[in-house]
Amino acid sequence: MSGALINLSYLAASALFVFCLKGLSHPRTAVRGNLLGALGMLLAVAVTLLDRQIVSFEVIFAGILFGSAVGAAFAVKVPMTAMPQMVALFNGFGGGASVLVAGASFLETIAAGSPPPARFLVAVSLTALIGAVTFFGSLVAFGKLQGLITENAVVFRGQQAVNAAIGLVCVVLGGWLVTTPWEPASYLALAGVASVLGVLLVIPIGGADMPVVIALLNSYSGLAGAATGFVLDNNVLIIAGSLVGASGIILTRIMCIAMNRSLGNVLFGIGGTVGTGPVPGEEIYEGKVKSASPEEVAMLFDTARRASIVPGYGMAVSQAQHAVRDLANLLESRGVEVEFAIHPVAGRMPGHMNVLLAEANIPYDKLKEMDEANSGFAQTDIALVIGANDVVNPMARTDPDGPIAGMPILDVDKARTVVVVKRSLSPGFAGIPNPLFAAGNTLMLFGDGKKMILELITALKEF
Amino acid sequence: MSGALINLSYLAASALFVFCLKGLSHPRTAVRGNLLGALGMLLAVAVTLLDRQIVSFEVIFAGILFGSAVGAAFAVKVPMTAMPQMVALFNGFGGGASVLVAGASFLETIAAGSPPPARFLVAVSLTALIGAVTFFGSLVAFGKLQGLITENAVVFRGQQAVNAAIGLVCVVLGGWLVTTPWEPASYLALAGVASVLGVLLVIPIGGADMPVVIALLNSYSGLAGAATGFVLDNNVLIIAGSLVGASGIILTRIMCIAMNRSLGNVLFGIGGTVGTGPVPGEEIYEGKVKSASPEEVAMLFDTARRASIVPGYGMAVSQAQHAVRDLANLLESRGVEVEFAIHPVAGRMPGHMNVLLAEANIPYDKLKEMDEANSGFAQTDIALVIGANDVVNPMARTDPDGPIAGMPILDVDKARTVVVVKRSLSPGFAGIPNPLFAAGNTLMLFGDGKKMILELITALKEF
Amino acid sequence: MEGLIASLTIFVLAIFVGFEVITKVPPTLHTPLMSGSNAISGITLVGALLSAGHQHTLLTTILGFVAVVFATVNVVGGFLVTHRMLGMFQRKEDR
Amino acid sequence: MEGLIASLTIFVLAIFVGFEVITKVPPTLHTPLMSGSNAISGITLVGALLSAGHQHTLLTTILGFVAVVFATVNVVGGFLVTHRMLGMFQRKEDR
Ligand SMILES: NC(=O)c1ccc[n+]([C@@H]2O[C@H](COP(=O)([O-])OP(=O)(O)OC[C@H]3O[C@@H](n4cnc5c(N)ncnc54)[C@H](OP(=O)(O)O)[C@@H]3O)[C@@H](O)[C@H]2O)c1
Numbered sequence A, B: 001m002s003g004a005l006i007n008l009s010y011l012a013a014s015a016l017f018v019f020c021l022k023g024l025s026h027p028r029t030a031v032r033g034n035l036l037g038a039l040g041m042l043l044a045v046a047v048t049l050l051d052r053q054i055v056s057f058e059v060i061f062a063g064i065l066f067g068s069a070v071g072a073a074f075a076v077k078v079p080m081t082a083m084p085q086m087v088a089l090f091n092g093f094g095g096g097a098s099v100l101v102a103g104a105s106f107l108e109t110i111a112a113g114s115p116p117p118a119r120f121l122v123a124v125s126l127t128a129l130i131g132a133v134t135f136f137g138s139l140v141a142f143g144k145l146q147g148l149i150t151e152n153a154v155v156f157r158g159q160q161a162v163n164a165a166i167g168l169v170c171v172v173l174g175g176w177l178v179t180t181p182w183e184p185a186s187y188l189a190l191a192g193v194a195s196v197l198g199v200l201l202v203i204p205i206g207g208a209d210m211p212v213v214i215a216l217l218n219s220y221s222g223l224a225g226a227a228t229g230f231v232l233d234n235n236v237l238i239i240a241g242s243l244v245g246a247s248g249i250i251l252t253r254i255m256c257i258a259m260n261r262s263l264g265n266v267l268f269g270i271g272g273t274v275g276t277g278p279v280p281g282e283e284i285y286e287g288k289v290k291s292a293s294p295e296e297v298a299m300l301f302d303t304a305r306r307a308s309i310v311p312g313y314g315m316a317v318s319q320a321q322h323a324v325r326d327l328a329n330l331l332e333s334r335g336v337e338v339e340f341a342i343h344p345v346a347g348r349m350p351g352h353m354n355v356l357l358a359e360a361n362i363p364y365d366k367l368k369e370m371d372e373a374n375s376g377f378a379q380t381d382i383a384l385v386i387g388a389n390d391v392v393n394p395m396a397r398t399d400p401d402g403p404i405a406g407m408p409i410l411d412v413d414k415a416r417t418v419v420v421v422k423r424s425l426s427p428g429f430a431g432i433p434n435p436l437f438a439a440g441n442t443l444m445l446f447g448d449g450k451k452m453i454l455e456l457i458t459a460l461k462e463f
Numbered sequence C, D: 001m002e003g004l005i006a007s008l009t010i011f012v013l014a015i016f017v018g019f020e021v022i023t024k025v026p027p028t029l030h031t032p033l034m035s036g037s038n039a040i041s042g043i044t045l046v047g048a049l050l051s052a053g054h055q056h057t058l059l060t061t062i063l064g065f066v067a068v069v070f071a072t073v074n075v076v077g078g079f080l081v082t083h084r085m086l087g088m089f090q091r092k093e094d095r
């Protein structure tokens, strides 16, 4: 009966996870949703612990304490701008956990001597494969985003072939594991090779594509969890795993669509070649770039009636969100109508800009999504682009075979005047020059995002 | 293994059912969705048949052939206007089937001698209860809508008490069945009493509230199916049953909200007293009602620029939808802008009017939902009300304690002129007089809906 | 017991799916939804078959037979009638 | 085998629920969604516990321990960070 009780609690936990995700459908209910999710997790864990009065109880407990400490430390310390790599890291841990779990239960079962059922072995090898790929893939992604290893794509000839080969090896090893279950080595081998695969799959992908990779790995770790569930015949694992798997896949699709690139292309196509240093844009910029001082820009704002602020990855890098908030408030106090135009893939992960601006207390009804924003630029006096580049690059419309060809962009060039805040003319993640900077109605405000905004504010205050 | 194959097919069938309902989220995909659903059913049935090479195969086959014949006959014959009772009837059959199923498997198990597990018995009694209530409840609903028994609410003092008592008896009998499983009588008793309950629960409800009842019974039959699934430990039954249960409950809520009445109120409150014959409206109508001839109305239309047609239950009764279509086309050919204003509970089931107008080939972008329609009436020259009454009754706004108090209505009285087509001044389902008929800008066109529309058309053609 | 829990889990998940999917159905299609979901409820036919299958006694055979008939009426009738209704909306699409 | 089918059914249904629910999440909340769903994926912790539980050998105990640590980091970190992010949106609500 206790068994039934436990399973009921697992069921309740699963339901809580669903409510968690349902809650995320609106900012108002999101916090509660997240708490429900945490509650579900707590329930599942607590029940499992109660379920097993066991020697290694202390071990487990130590593990949980230690893990919580580390996790909490990370979570509280990380700056909002470092979210992408944080998610990547956590995600990796998830994957790692499932490899170890599968490994442990595999070793146990064979230690117990009884020949494990084929289904168990299949699920074990799946878990090992997915889990290891997730773990190392995520670590590489983390390294790239954190700048521990080169942001650039590491590409070498025949890469695909090599990966394919390794993948094949994994399959073979999996077969070995299933057919000769008494051989622990098989598991180690599989996990090992899968780890290599995980690394090789991610290094060829440019840093800016990491969010896609992370989302994908996230869905993998979900599937790994589900696979574990099949191994242990545990429903909450299966359900939670599938939920995560679904969300990861959906987010991946959203990003790919917003960048107008196929997933394949991200994983081993152009995705590999972008970010490999700037393409010289001389012929485009040649003497056409007009640079301005904060004072001149301030003057422009003095006469403006409607301004729209277009944040990009650069705002995240320079942590300019609070400065931007102050600027917006100042402008509004001067009777300028201010709104924010958010491109779906501005920044480095979906909703990246929304989070930063939310951090700076900007009410989210001020944040316009792409289509709404684009319909407004024609009536906008000043479009202030802060550290955005690709998402405002007209080449997406004009150059049919560039890396961002066909990617829907924010048509800031329709505004009467465009002010672009960035440190140089160097390209964004797509590694291509941006004709916008040379456009007749564009003024460049060169410098660090935050610094420039602050100077702009002081300049404005001086009138 | 074959067992697994069968279960896989059941899983596939379940998935098909989900896709069926997903398909219904848009007219374009709806037909395909419905076919997928049928396919799923076919799969489930075929597999089940293959599963059991059994003596009574012929019996089953005969049953299926016979059933299909009957079902098909009904489905092809029934006029669109009789949808509500059709659904009720089918629904009843569904419920009946599950009672019989549960009964059969109960008898078998006890015949087999082995003491059945408690869970089985609980599920059996649940199925018996829900199934029987659904069966007889639906039949009564059918009878009322088809006019076989009085549309009116059959109410007697202490009704609730009686029902409660009977409900209690059912519970007791259920307990008996669970505790003394070797006693077939227990099942018969339970099913019998539940049947009585089914009848008593529905007769006190007025004919016009039947759609709510049907939706509710529909969800019951779904739950009965799910319960059967628990009995037979069969997933496709559980899944399909829950899907149906959910849909029924949601539809019920929608209707109640649209009528601004609580479910309880529908099931045993005012729901019982409405429709019990017209409330005399003399003082309201007294000499204020202006009746017009088709010719006069035709003249009005000749000068109109914008007309909106408000269909109601009367259009269904008089089968006027095709005539209405012709009228609309004629008016448009004369340059009158025509649109249809659809109240969510116009007619006798949700979407009733939409189906009828669709039958008459009226493109569905012409059908405006309540809010949109209401915002338009002020600019409407003529609101042509065809067999609608309660849904255009201003009392909903004015009289705070009438049966339809607070029910959102179509504000036709905001139109420059209102023309109401109905046979008399007799009230609609809510059984209350309608001040609209006595309003200054209202003309009554007394007569059968279809006849009047046709005369109106001829009159229009005569100029 | 295990089995019951599994069934329960499936039940809960199915309810979730049902609510999510059905809340997306527009008012226009509520009547077809009603008859369609009703047809699906005819899945009890499978139950009918399963239990009519064993046929220990004449009684259960008869019960089974009638159950099959009832359920089939519900299924076939339901899907056909829904198809008829939807066909009308369809024609609209084309014009 | 039965068990596997049940698991499979649950898997399929959960996928349906996932897709339905998650497609409703607005872009604004995509980052929290990412970290939140990530935290949920830490459910492998339960798996970790279940298998660390039996502890036949020292090796499995160690594996189990590390697994528990990893999974806990994922869970606690994930939910906390999500909470932080959402807190910001929340403040917006109030003003
Ligand atoms: N959001 C997502 O989910 C996602 C996922 C995958 C890929 N991506 C890709 O990421 C890109 C995002 O576009 P984006 O326009 O937001 O960013 P971007 O195209 O990467 O451009 C960022 C710009 O910010 C400038 N910058 C960097 N640090 C700065 C600082 N401290 N102060 C001021 N400016 C600074 C850089 O120019 P300087 O060096 O001259 O300052 C750079 O040109 C898109 O190409 C998108 O496809 C996004």
Ligand SMILES: NC(=O)c1ccc[n+]([C@@H]2O[C@H](COP(=O)([O-])OP(=O)(O)OC[C@H]3O[C@@H](n4cnc5c(N)ncnc54)[C@H](OP(=O)(O)O)[C@@H]3O)[C@@H](O)[C@H]2O)c1
Residues within 6 Å of the ligand: B208, B209, B210, B211, B212, B255, B259, B311, B312, B313, B314, B315, B317, B318, B344, B345, B346, B347, B348, B349, B350, B351, B352, B386, B387, B388, B389, B390, B391, B392, B421, B422, B423, B424, B425, B426, B427, B428, B429, B430, B447, B448, B449, B450
């Ligand atoms: N749609 C749903 O889902 C649903 C569910 C439950 C309850 N209801 C209730 O049903 C009512 C629907 O409102 P409604 O305005 O559509 O209908 P109604 O209020 O019932 O009125 C229908 C009117 O049509 C007239 N009529 C009947 N046969 C006619 C014919 N052959 N030719 C011309 N007119 C004819 C009747 O007046 P004469 O007898 O004088 O002709 C009657 O007044 C609402 O009260 C609603 O709450 C609807």
